[in-house]
Amino acid sequence: MRVFVAGATGAIGRQLVPRLVAAGHEVHGMTRYESKQSMLEELGAVPMVADALDPDQVAEAVGRARPEVIVHQLTAIGAMDMRHFDRDFALTNRLRTEGTDHLLSAGQAVGVRRFVAQGVAGYGAYVRTGGPVKSEEDPLDPTPASEMRETLAAIRHLEEAVLGARWTEGIVLRYGTFYGPGTSIARGQEQFELVRRRKFPLVGDGGGVWSFIHVADAAEATVAAVDHGRRGVYNVVDDDPVPVAEWLPALAQTLGAKKPVRVPRFIGRLFAGEAGVVMMTDARGASNAKAKRELGWRPAHPSWRKGFAAA
Numbered sequence: 297m298r299v300f301v302a303g304a305t306g307a308i309g310r311q312l313v314p315r316l317v318a319a320g321h322e323v324h325g326m327t328r329y330e331s332k333q334s335m336l337e338e339l340g341a342v343p344m345v346a347d348a349l350d351p352d353q354v355a356e357a358v359g360r361a362r363p364e365v366i367v368h369q370l371t372a373i374g375a376m377d378m379r380h381f382d383r384d385f386a387l388t389n390r391l392r393t394e395g396t397d398h399l400l401s402a403g404q405a406v407g408v409r410r411f412v413a414q415g416v417a418g419y420g421a422y423v424r425t426g427g428p429v430k431s432e433e434d435p436l437d438p439t440p441a442s443e444m445r446e447t448l449a450a451i452r453h454l455e456e457a458v459l460g461a462r463w464t465e466g467i468v469l470r471y472g473t474f475y476g477p478g479t480s481i482a483r484g485q486e487q488f489e490l491v492r493r494r495k496f497p498l499v500g501d502g503g504g505v506w507s508f509i510h511v512a513d514a515a516e517a518t519v520a521a522v523d524h525g526r527r528g529v530y531n532v533v534d535d536d537p538v539p540v541a542e543w544l545p546a547l548a549q550t551l552g553a554k555k556p557v558r559v560p561r562f563i564g565r566l567f568a569g570e571a572g573v574v575m576m577t578d579a580r581g582a583s584n585a586k587a588k589r590e591l592g593w594r595p596a597h598p599s600w601r602k603g604f605a606a607a
């Protein structure tokens with residue numbers, strides 16, 4: 297099939313494009329920059345230069361590629377101050393609202409038969425009541441921390457727009473927290489370095505449950521969704537949802553660092569805001585049973601325990 301990947305040069309895009317090509321697809325990869333065209337060619341894609349926030353440029357690029365499938369992997373996460381979550385996610389939120397809408401209308405104009413978009417299973421996106429591990433049937437958090445309201449609203453917009461597009465097979469992949477090459481959880485990268493330097497404290501009881509996913513496994517699940525996904529939501533996470541109180545010390549040990557500092561919630565709130573405290577103490581994990589069952593996908597890194605060491 298002809299597959300148009302928006303976000304082809306990013307952490308997930310760079311894993312996804314070569315796998316789509318290896319699966320026999322003709323891939324058109326979008327970037328804002330002329331200078332990244334050669335990177336896309338090396339990955340095996342036809343480069344398409346367009347700004348996702350400009351509806352005319354998106355319509356033109358999609359119109360030229362005439363894809364059968366669009367994959368939306370647009371984010372702009374960069375450096376973050378957890379106390380100003382929505383401020384630092386503002387551009388990502390625009391990519392999830394306006395960016396989604398532009399891609400959907402461009403896709404409708406050429407009649408794409410599948411539209412696969414990046415959703416979120418991590419950072420407290422799921423409702424924070426009930427059990428520790430959520431399925432796709434569980435709702436997103438209706439009462440997010442105040443600093444995350446716009447971010448959750450943007451995620452909700454993306455999901456409703458994609459699932460509501462009845463003219464195509466709209467699929468949302470709620471990815472767990474990425475680790476591995478090209479992500480911030482990799483050797484020498486931001487999160488690993490914070491843990492190594494004991495600057496990633498354990499807040500409160502560390503009872504927030506995280507679901508991780510190796511970025512290569514996320515890409516494999518996405519190839520399966522492009523191929524035979526059905527309209528709906530899939531959690532794309534590993535087999536091992538885990539409280540912060542367990543993974544953070546384990547990661548410190550793997551990195552040869554001292555145990556993380558423990559701080560009470562009110563101290564955590566001072567440097568990480570309510571959003572940070574929610575993630576550390578109250579977030580819920582996700583189950584991958586549906587993705588395994590319906591996409592026929594298995595993570596090659598079923599647990600972060602070995603995966604972190606490999607990364």
Ligand SMILES: NC(=O)c1ccc[n+]([C@@H]2O[C@H](COP(=O)([O-])OP(=O)(O)OC[C@H]3O[C@@H](n4cnc5c(N)ncnc54)[C@H](OP(=O)(O)O)[C@@H]3O)[C@@H](O)[C@H]2O)c1
Pocket residue numbers: 302303304305306307308309326327328329332346347348349369370371372373374391418471472473474478479480481
């Ligand atoms: N589930 C998760 O845990 C998760 C999800 C997403 C990201 N992350 C993490 O966030 C970190 C960085 O991610 P990131 O979002 O900053 O960058 P990224 O990984 O570089 O991906 C951003 C992608 O979106 C594209 N893009 C952004 N704005 C665009 C626009 N206006 N028009 C066209 N394309 C646009 C970029 O293309 P060009 O720059 O080539 O134009 C790039 O391909 C990584 O550590 C990653 O692991 C984690």
